[in-house]
Amino acid sequence: MRSDVRIGIDGFNLAMPHGTGVATYGLALGEAIKSLGAQLDGVFGIPVGVRPELREILFYEALGRGIPQEAGLPAVRAVRRWIGQFRRTRVFDVAKSGLIVQGALERRLPQFDRIVSSARLFEKADRHFARTGRFLTLRLPDPPAIMHWTYPVPIRMAGTNNVYTLHDLVPLKLPYATLDRKRLYYRMIETIVRDAEHVCTVSESSRTDVIEQFGIAADRITNTYQSVSTAQPVGDRRGDVTALFGLEPRGYFLYFGAIEPKKNVGRLIEAYLGSQVDTPLVLVGARAWQADEDLRLLSSGLAGSRNVFGNHVASHIVQLEYLPRALLLRLIEDAKGVIFPSLYEGFGLPVLEAMQLGTPVITSDRSSLPEVAGAAALAVDPYDVGALTSAIQRLDRDDDLARRLAAAGTEQARLFTQDRYRERLFTMYDMILAKNRRTRSTPHMGSK
Known part of the structure; x- marks a missing residue:
């Protein structure tokens, strides 16, 4: 494949210190683009300043500690933002000197060939869209052939093919489960569907949702699915889990993901307590909107209590x-089972990660999750606490069932390998570039 093809991705989620599912998607997408032989550009919203010698330092500081708050009193910041709307958005190249000791940040980013950053780009774009109803236009010298926005953001890069990944339409399908401003969100998706060179989704479920709700032509939207790497360093992993958490291998159930309404953690806790199994449940996830409501049984005293790490x-x-x-x-690899009863997902990475690691899965029978899990998981109605309780009891007591699910999950996960993901991306990108070959001097992504 020709190495003079350049593809850009945004760092909207990659820049978050603790990451998100979309950050995992961005990392996997960047690595897949590199493996196709293309050059990779990264577009970030980190303030790196005007001094070239400090940009790399400030860039990696923000990656590790988070993007700093704007300086000044609220009134001063408001005036600065008002004046800023009349200025052209400035974009700076971040040089790669190799002098930064990246350490734990190494696996946070793909191997970019070029990094550019514009201070608070995504916040500015949101304000611009709310004020004008138009996407912010970003201008770069020598833009990439394709700019692949990994998340719906109200930005359009000039002089390139703009592609947007719409992971799901949860704010519109479950409007009561998110804090998005629904009118603005709807208008943003409407603009993407109308004006983007192409739209990408990560499941047939999401692709169907976008087609049905916004009427996009079927040849302008592609489901590439997605992939993820669960490769781990060689070592005594089981000893680490036991030593750190006091958990025996295959001796606990695990949920991991955000604690927010669509993840259905409240019903999971209710079902687990109702199952009366002795196997512990481990919840790994940051508290988001309405987390206290989801976790109310943990603080009510109904479940009893004990001390863990104080x-x-x-x-x-x-x-x-x-x-x-x-x-x-x-933790995933050593769990007795991963439980992921989400109400709605664009893809559902925890299910794939568990299956790749040979861990049995209980999940939802809604949205994209049946596509990912196939027949390799116990699928339940996520609104039916009794059905979820029964699934937990079955997996806890039936070792033969656990072994069958683990084997079937490993096989199902092969549908979402990195090779298959690269093939789908290649097909989509080549199709996009082919449409412009007669009118733009854009290199073809075919083999050399």
């Missing part, structure tokens, strides 16, 4: 807000 927790339920990815993967 923390007061419900009996048999351990909650951890954040874990480094390497340690999370060890």
